[in-house]
Amino acid sequence: MATYDSIGGTYSSTRRPDPRIAARIHKALGDAATVINVGAGAGSYEPPQTVLAVEPSSVMIAQRPAGSARAMQASAESIPLADDSADAAMALLTVHHWTDLEAGIGELLRIARRRVVILTWDQVAFRRFWLVHDYLPEAATFDDTRAIAIDRLAALLGGARIETVPIPHDCTDGFGAAFWRRPDAYLDPQVRAGISMLAQTGEEVLRPGLARLSDDLSSGLWYERHADLLARGTLDAGYRLLVADL
Structure with missing residues (x-):
């Protein structure tokens, strides 16, 4: 399986934090007052009170902006920090x-004193999203192998x-x-590289579905099928925040 050392090179250009999601x-x-960001990537959504970012990929760490919190190259499963190292720990996507x-x-x-915040997605809800339902079911099948059930996460958090x-x-963060x-954005290889x-x-697996999407956009069929979306300002695509008070 590819890792972020190989697929993460475009994240700083396609994965810019969305201010509305940041506010949530x-x-x-x-x-x-102090936050540790675990699986921090390039530093999206880190609040000013972030004191440390934990990230295993050197490629992602290299894309962190100047002035951001200190980064430690380590995995989430083994963080070399003392117990209760910060008020909160967060883990986003x-x-x-x-x-x-x-x-x-x-x-x-272990490292959070008061609160843990996790951003993830509900795979059952996400499977209804038109991109994977109509065009790229292979991507949904791939996600089936790694998606974490929301109730399982909640139980593990106590x-x-x-x-x-x-x-x-008009979300500025180019996730799924x-x-x-x-x-049209999904036809852009750089956008796909950031998802x-x-x-x-x-790409080889996705090619037939992307060709169907391109044809449906050219013919106008996509717009006929999804006319209801064009008037909407937001969409529930299955993304969820889990907030655990310790």
């Missing part, structure tokens, strides 16, 4: 990459509040469903 995440962190989910969640609970994160139609009202489920499924 920062609100979930509450009044935490990362738990599906971990090799040992239980160990990673255990580390979040209970958690679950919040829906609606995706704005970000372009739900801008379908792990597409990058890791592989």
Whole structure:
């Protein structure tokens, strides 16, 4: 399986934090004065009170902007920090990459004094998203192998509040469903390179579905099928925040 050392090179250009999603995440962190970002990637959504980023990929660490929190190259499953190292720990769109989910969640609970915040997605809801339902079911099948059930995550956290994160139609963060009202974007190889489920499924596998999407956009069929989306400002594509108070 490809890793972020090989697929993460474009993240700083296609994965820019969306301010509306950032506001949801920062609100979930509450009044935490210190935050550790685990599986931090290039640093999206880190609040000003972030004191440390934990990230295994040197490629991702190299894309962190100047002035961002110090980064430690380490895996979520084994974080070389003392217990209760910060008020809060957060893990954003990362738990599906971990090799040992239980160990990673255990580390979040260990290093956080007061709160753990996780951003992930509900695979059952995401499978209804038009891109994977109509055109790229292979990508959904790939995600089936790594998606974490929301109730399982909540149980591992010892209970958690679950919040829906609606995706704005002009979302600036190019993750899987970000372009739900801008379908042409999925035909851009650079955009696909910044979406792990597409990058890791592989261009050869995706090619037939992308060709069908291109044809349907050219003919106008996509717009006929999804006319209801064109008037919407946000979409629930299955993204969820889990907030656990310790």
